[in-house]
Amino acid sequence: MLVVSNLFTYIFIILLTGILLISLKPDRDKDIRGKRFLKWGSIVGLILTTGVSVYQLCHMLYTQFSLPLSEAIFQVLTKFQAGHAWLAIVFCLFVMMIIEGTSQKRSHRFTEYSQLFLLIGIMFFISLTSHSGASEGLLGSLVHLLHMLAFSFWLGPLFVMAWLTKPKESIHDFHRWFSPLAMFTFSMLVISGILLMNFLIPNYMNSWAIDYGQAMLWKHLLFIPVIVFGFRHLYLLKKYPQWLSKIEYQRSFRVESLYAFLVLAISSWMTEREPPLEISMSEGYNSLFLLFHNQAVDGVLQSSWTFTSVTFIIGSLVIFLSTGYYLLKRKLLSIAVIMLLLAHICLYIGLMLIRIIILG
Numbered sequence: 001m002l003v004v005s006n007l008f009t010y011i012f013i014i015l016l017t018g019i020l021l022i023s024l025k026p027d028r029d030k031d032i033r034g035k036r037f038l039k040w041g042s043i044v045g046l047i048l049t050t051g052v053s054v055y056q057l058c059h060m061l062y063t064q065f066s067l068p069l070s071e072a073i074f075q076v077l078t079k080f081q082a083g084h085a086w087l088a089i090v091f092c093l094f095v096m097m098i099i100e101g102t103s104q105k106r107s108h109r110f111t112e113y114s115q116l117f118l119l120i121g122i123m124f125f126i127s128l129t130s131h132s133g134a135s136e137g138l139l140g141s142l143v144h145l146l147h148m149l150a151f152s153f154w155l156g157p158l159f160v161m162a163w164l165t166k167p168k169e170s171i172h173d174f175h176r177w178f179s180p181l182a183m184f185t186f187s188m189l190v191i192s193g194i195l196l197m198n199f200l201i202p203n204y205m206n207s208w209a210i211d212y213g214q215a216m217l218w219k220h221l222l223f224i225p226v227i228v229f230g231f232r233h234l235y236l237l238k239k240y241p242q243w244l245s246k247i248e249y250q251r252s253f254r255v256e257s258l259y260a261f262l263v264l265a266i267s268s269w270m271t272e273r274e275p276p277l278e279i280s281m282s283e284g285y286n287s288l289f290l291l292f293h294n295q296a297v298d299g300v301l302q303s304s305w306t307f308t309s310v311t312f313i314i315g316s317l318v319i320f321l322s323t324g325y326y327l328l329k330r331k332l333l334s335i336a337v338i339m340l341l342l343a344h345i346c347l348y349i350g351l352m353l354i355r356i357i358i359l360g
């Protein structure tokens, strides 16, 4: 349940960010299909999805510690960080509702900027209860906030442009404001991601033995097509904007957003797994890892490259690069998606075929 609620939380945050950022462009405000319904739906949805962990804590106190329900709710909302964070999130969402409800009487910009400010507050309170917030305190929460800001400011406009607006006549305006934003948020995403990994994953390769590490690996593998399509849009919009029609651009944005959705789905599962920092390696190996390393790995792992693993990895890199080249020369996206799938399988097998040696 937490994995699904996490995913909806990210989708609601990304939708709200995308709608607010695009609505800041006065000529685009009216283009967004179902704008008011999606805004109200996301605001109300966030109250529920961010409350699931609070509900689970109350349920645990009520069932396992036989606390009266009212006492359990009171304890969680007053004594637990998750309860405090949720109360703060609900407060921000209520203020967002009031602003939305009275937006007719206000300036357009006040509504969008004040709601964006509140949304950043909500991301901060979510980051307070993250793994990096737990292990590194305020610094960990701030880096996590940076990560959430990066993916929502990047994927928000992308999702809204791809799925909620009509294909745009002149794609140039979009390119003019979105490409610099995409490049900035992309670098912020990678830097904050590496910092978060530093906080939570002492040894990346060793972490592949457990669920969290496998999720992190698949997240990186699925991040590659997001980069490949992102580069395609950047390059074509800059060099040959007319080569693709507005519908072909929108179809390409949709494929990029679907890969990004897969990264979100994996992240929502990953955040419910214990990072390597919080568990010892022998507390349960990932079943996919055991497919390639069926010997029990109890001790310090040392990994070394094998000829087969290197061959698979180089093969996948060749396929990734040719897919990138293909996407700059051809328009049929299904071929590119199949090539990317092949590259993913090769890269994953290549990495899993790296020999694991147990030291002591």
Ligand code: HEM
Residues within 6 Å of the ligand: 006, 010, 130, 131, 132, 147, 151, 189, 190, 192, 193, 194, 196, 197, 200, 223, 226, 260, 263, 264, 267, 268, 270, 271, 275
């Ligand atoms: C499109 C690209 C990406 C998206 C959409 C994305 C999304 C996310 C999301 C939704 C979370 C979980 C937030 C939470 O609920 O706590 C997260 C956490 C994280 N991400 Fe990313 N991310 C992306 C790229 C990256 C990259 C490139 C890296 C590493 C270089 C990375 C490393 C991490 C780490 C270490 C965490 C912390 C997880 C935790 O708290 O346990 N992410 N990311």
